[in-house]
Amino acid sequence: MKPITLLIVLSFLFMPAVHGVDISETCADKKTFKLHLVSVAKGCKKHQLSLGVGAIPPSDFPKYDLDPILKNRFLVARKVAEQEGVYLKITSGFRSIERQTFLFNRALKRYGSYQEATRWVAPPNVSHHPRGIAIDVNYPDQPESARWLENNGWKFGLCRVFKNEWWHFEPITAPGKKCPPMLKDASDLLK
Numbered sequence: 001m002k003p004i005t006l007l008i009v010l011s012f013l014f015m016p017a018v019h020g021v022d023i024s025e026t027c028a029d030k031k032t033f034k035l036h037l038v039s040v041a042k043g044c045k046k047h048q049l050s051l052g053v054g055a056i057p058p059s060d061f062p063k064y065d066l067d068p069i070l071k072n073r074f075l076v077a078r079k080v081a082e083q084e085g086v087y088l089k090i091t092s093g094f095r096s097i098e099r100q101t102f103l104f105n106r107a108l109k110r111y112g113s114y115q116e117a118t119r120w121v122a123p124p125n126v127s128h129h130p131r132g133i134a135i136d137v138n139y140p141d142q143p144e145s146a147r148w149l150e151n152n153g154w155k156f157g158l159c160r161v162f163k164n165e166w167w168h169f170e171p172i173t174a175p176g177k178k179c180p181p182m183l184k185d186a187s188d189l190l191k
């Protein structure tokens with residue numbers, strides 16, 4: 001058998017496996033905010049916002065804003081929460097490297113050691129805020145409202161990440177999939 005024939009035979013053999021994977025994109029109606037699943041190949045329609053396919057991985061620097069899919073996820077979650085009388089707001093989203101460096105240095109002073117500081121503020125190269133994939137919600141005085149997002153965020157692909165930060169959320173799951181277990185604190189990101 002010629003290599004090219006072998007390749008064709010193999011690709012046919014593996015085709016069902018590839019096509020068997022059901023990759024679906026979550027779309028939200030811009031008016032009703034109802035969620036719909038569509039195949040990635042089809043994509044969301046014009047009257048819909050895309051909530052994307054899966055967890056949003058950290059991408060390379062530089063970044064200047066929040067990830068657009070994360071923005072959509074939060075927007076839709078906020079609208080649905082509002083229908084239930086809960087008001088969500090981003091109190092800190094994208095941060096420049098300079099801003100995160102300032103916050104980390106301040107934490108170093110406040111907590112006195114690198115180890116203790118990293119429990120509360122992730123170093124700029126590690127934090128997901130400068131990468132545009134982390135949001136602080138209703139910080140510092142509305143943990144009850146953020147609790148709504150903790151309980152319902154997975155429907156939109158948003159998860160609380162740290163046991164010691166009720167306000168910090170990231171798009172680390174696919175919309176409609178349960179969130180992974182929480183990390184102890186930000187210092188777990190260094191492990």
Ligand SMILES: [Zn+2]
Pocket residue numbers: 129134135136167168169
């Ligand atoms: Zn945060």
